[in-house]
Amino acid sequence: MAAFDLISNMNDVALRPRLLRTLIRDHLPDDKHPFGSPSQLSKVVSMVKTHNLLSESFAELTDQVLISNWKSAVDSWVKRLMLLISNDMPDKCWAGICLLGVTCQECSSDRFLASYSDWLQKLLSHIQVSASSHFVKVASCASMSDLLIRLGGFPNVKKDGTAHAGKVIQPVLKLLNDDNSEAVWDGAVHLLCTAITFFPFSVGRHYESAEAAIASKFLSDTCSFNMLKKLAHCLALLPKSRGDVDSWSLMMQKILIWINNHLNDAFKGFEGETKRFDEAIRLLLPPGKDLPPPFGGLAVSGVRSQSMSKRSEHLLTSSVSALFLCCSTMLTSSYPIQVTVHVRSLLTLVERVLMVDASLPPSLPPFVTATEQELLSSELPILHLYSLELLTAIIKGVRSQLLPHAASIVRLISVYFKKCTLPELRTKMYSITKILLISMGVGTS
Structure with missing residues (x-):
C-alpha cells in the first residue's frame, strides 16, 4: 500500500x-x-x-x-x-x-x-x-x-x-x-x-442417551448449583426434539416422581401423613398404566440409592430446586403442540414443600437429630423459593386449565402467608398474588 x-x-x-x-x-x-x-x-x-x-x-x-x-x-x-x-x-x-x-x-x-x-x-x-x-x-x-x-x-x-x-x-x-x-x-x-x-x-436416536447423561449429573453430587440450573434448562428443552404429547408428559412424570421420592427421604421425620402426596403422583398416570421408566433410565437408576442416602445440602437445595426450575421452564416455554398439564399433582408437590418448616409433627415421636433439623432449616428457604417459582409458572403456563384449581391456589397462598416470615419469600408471595389476580381477570373491565 x-x-x-x-x-x-x-x-x-x-x-x-x-x-x-x-x-x-x-x-x-x-x-x-x-x-x-x-x-x-x-x-x-x-x-x-x-x-x-x-x-x-x-x-x-x-x-x-x-x-x-x-x-x-x-x-x-x-x-x-x-x-x-x-x-x-x-x-x-x-x-x-x-x-x-x-x-x-x-x-x-x-x-x-x-x-x-x-x-x-x-x-x-x-x-x-x-x-x-x-x-x-x-x-x-x-x-x-x-x-x-x-x-x-x-x-x-x-x-x-x-x-x-x-x-x-x-x-x-x-x-x-x-x-x-x-x-x-x-x-x-x-x-x-x-x-x-x-x-x-x-437429537433423534440420541434422546434417551441425552436424558441419561443429564440425569447422571443430578445424581452424581458433583455439579455446582449454577451448572445444575443449566442442565435443568437443557432437560426442559429435550422433549422439543420429538415434539409430541407423550414425550412432554413422560418427562414431566419422571421428574415429578423423582422429586417426590427424593422428598420422601429428605423430609423423613418432618412430615405427618404423606399418603396424599403419593396419591397426587399416581394421578399423573392414566388408569391402568404402570409407572414410567426411572428418570434417566435404568442405566443411572442404580446411582439413586447411594445418592438418596446422603442428606446433603447439595442434593436437596441443588438437585430438587433445579428440577423445580426445569418444570417451570417446561410450563412456560413454547411447545409445538398443546399438552395437558397435571395441575393437581404439581400443586400438591408445591404444597408439600411449602408446608415443611423443619418443625416436628406432634403426632409422631422424633426420628431426627438436632443436626438433621438444623441442616434442613438452612436448606428450606432456597427450596421454598424455587417451589414458589414453580407456582408462578403454573399460574402463567396453564391458562385455561387453571380455573378449576384457583380455589386450591388461593388457600395455599393464604396458609403460607401465615407461616412465611422471610422478606424475600413474602415479596415473592405478593408477586404471585398479583399474577393470580391478573390471570383471573381482576381489575379488567
Whole structure:
C-alpha cells in the first residue's frame, strides 16, 4: 500500500480490507509469531465487529478492484484461522477456534453457506479428541454453537443443517459423560441446547442417551448449583426434539416422581401423613398404566440409592430446586403442540414443600437429630423459593386449565402467608398474588 494512498473517511469501504490485512499481519499469531494475550484477541474481535470487516457487503460497490481486494483479504483471514486451528500449540489453536466462531457470526451469507460444512468438521475434530485441552474443548463448543445458530437462520438448508447438527450430539454427550471439568460440561450443555433449539430433530436416536447423561449429573453430587440450573434448562428443552404429547408428559412424570421420592427421604421425620402426596403422583398416570421408566433410565437408576442416602445440602437445595426450575421452564416455554398439564399433582408437590418448616409433627415421636433439623432449616428457604417459582409458572403456563384449581391456589397462598416470615419469600408471595389476580381477570373491565 502506498504511503499516501489515503481513504475518504472512516466510513470508506476501502478501509475494511486494509484494516483486515493489518489485523492479520500485526495481531494474529502464526507459525513464527507467538500468541499475544486474550486481551489482544478481544481487540481483534472488537475491530472486526465494529467495522464489519468480514461482511463483504458488495451490493452497492462497482469498483471490481476493491471487491477483489476485500474478498482476498477475507480469504487470507480464513486461511490463517485454519492454520491456527490445526496448530499443535493449545493457545494458538484456541485463538483460531474463538475467531472462527466470530467469523461464523460476521461473514457474508455466501461465504458461510460455502464453508460451514468444512468449518464444522474442523471444530468437531477438537470436540472428539480426548487429548484436547479443556479450554480448546470449551472454545470449540462455543464456536460450534455460533455456527449452528447462524446455520439455523437459513430455512433452505434446514435438512442439511439437521444432518450436520446430528454429528455433534454423540460427541457432546461423551463430553458430559467422560470429562471431569465443569467448564467443559457448561460448553457441552450450551451446544446441546443450541442443537435442540435450532435443529430439534438432530437429537433423534440420541434422546434417551441425552436424558441419561443429564440425569447422571443430578445424581452424581458433583455439579455446582449454577451448572445444575443449566442442565435443568437443557432437560426442559429435550422433549422439543420429538415434539409430541407423550414425550412432554413422560418427562414431566419422571421428574415429578423423582422429586417426590427424593422428598420422601429428605423430609423423613418432618412430615405427618404423606399418603396424599403419593396419591397426587399416581394421578399423573392414566388408569391402568404402570409407572414410567426411572428418570434417566435404568442405566443411572442404580446411582439413586447411594445418592438418596446422603442428606446433603447439595442434593436437596441443588438437585430438587433445579428440577423445580426445569418444570417451570417446561410450563412456560413454547411447545409445538398443546399438552395437558397435571395441575393437581404439581400443586400438591408445591404444597408439600411449602408446608415443611423443619418443625416436628406432634403426632409422631422424633426420628431426627438436632443436626438433621438444623441442616434442613438452612436448606428450606432456597427450596421454598424455587417451589414458589414453580407456582408462578403454573399460574402463567396453564391458562385455561387453571380455573378449576384457583380455589386450591388461593388457600395455599393464604396458609403460607401465615407461616412465611422471610422478606424475600413474602415479596415473592405478593408477586404471585398479583399474577393470580391478573390471570383471573381482576381489575379488567
